[in-house]
Amino acid sequence: MTEVRTILLEKSVFSDNDRQADLLRARLSEKGTTLINVMSSPGAGKTTTLISVVNELKKTLRVGVMEADIDSDVDAVKVAERTGVKSVQLHTGGMCHLDASMTEQGLTEIGYDDLDLVFLENVGNLVCPAEYDTGAHLNMTILSVPEGDDKPLKYPLIYESCDLVVINKIDVSGYFSFDLEKCRKNIAYRNPSATVLPISAKTGQNVQAVVEYIRSFVQSNKEPRI
């Protein structure tokens, strides 16, 4: 079995998380590293989606993955085994989110100087992770078909604070009463400017659209700001 490092994160000592997040984001930008924060409810397919997109992205980019969980290291091991990219497991010590300082501890462990792109897989939760800016350049929320098309109505902040919504498990749409158009409307109600990409991480359907979206985002993030 693959061994991955597991880091127990320490509680942040900073009271101003937004300021910390801005500083971290600027530091990453200086180094040319893009950080993407991936959020969803438990079991929506964060890890499977990451494995699927990382296996494409690694062809042209140097990628790392940080897996945050309350306990266990199943995700980091899976990512390491199935993609071969740098991967660390972060334990939150019972907490349901990561803030900028915790994210930075993970980044220090993974070592981002030689990485173009780092994914942070946040704790599976639609409430707390949305309340803390991690310092990421892009927030991506995954909503899976079995959860239902009404989730954006119930969990406002996570949809309001994200740039990209991936609707996963569309291969099983036929077995659930999930209305894709209604779901798009519910997302737009919370966040009219979010990009919405329906995929199946399991079958690979439309995963390329996510890969291209991220590749182009990383590219634009490397370009000097005017």
Place this chain on the structure above:
Amino acid sequence: MTEVRTILLEKSVFSDNDRQADLLRARLSEKGTTLINVMSSPGAGKTTTLISVVNELKKTLRVGVMEADIDSDVDAVKVAERTGVKSVQLHTGGMCHLDASMTEQGLTEIGYDDLDLVFLENVGNLVCPAEYDTGAHLNMTILSVPEGDDKPLKYPLIYESCDLVVINKIDVSGYFSFDLEKCRKNIAYRNPSATVLPISAKTGQNVQAVVEYIRSFVQSNKEPRI
């Protein structure tokens, strides 16, 4: 469209939630009312399961349902329309859980003097709700097949603190790599004494087992303690 009352819960002023929860539980027991706290991740099927079991339980018991969410009243309206039992919507004001004091505010609104059984549908979340004793007599966690059999490894406390685990959406097992025996082992690893009942709330498969479990629990809860 059915109108249901929506209550915006106030933050608890009590520092000792465990004491508040014990007091609430004792008060409910005196009145002969059983409170069941239902927890799961978003979209695992809490509302569908409740509708399905309430429609059976209401034949012999006086039942009420409190639906807690951060926003929207879709669940309380659905429960009221499809079961006809007393139902209120609780808004947590952004918080990811309910404590005993918040639960009591909901119970005051629903009026439990004439109810044998009240369900509290907690916020969809596998972390925060497990950290607060609501005053319930029974904690029920729903895990749905599409989420995966590894969830008990990742979210220890919610499995450690529950009495009954309902594994929902077993009708779609064929479309997901979900191993029921592995899932049972993972639940037992966290909580060897939890009862595990696999069901499909949508097709009705094995829902009767949950109905009988709850009916017998309510009965035993009404019997005077020796």
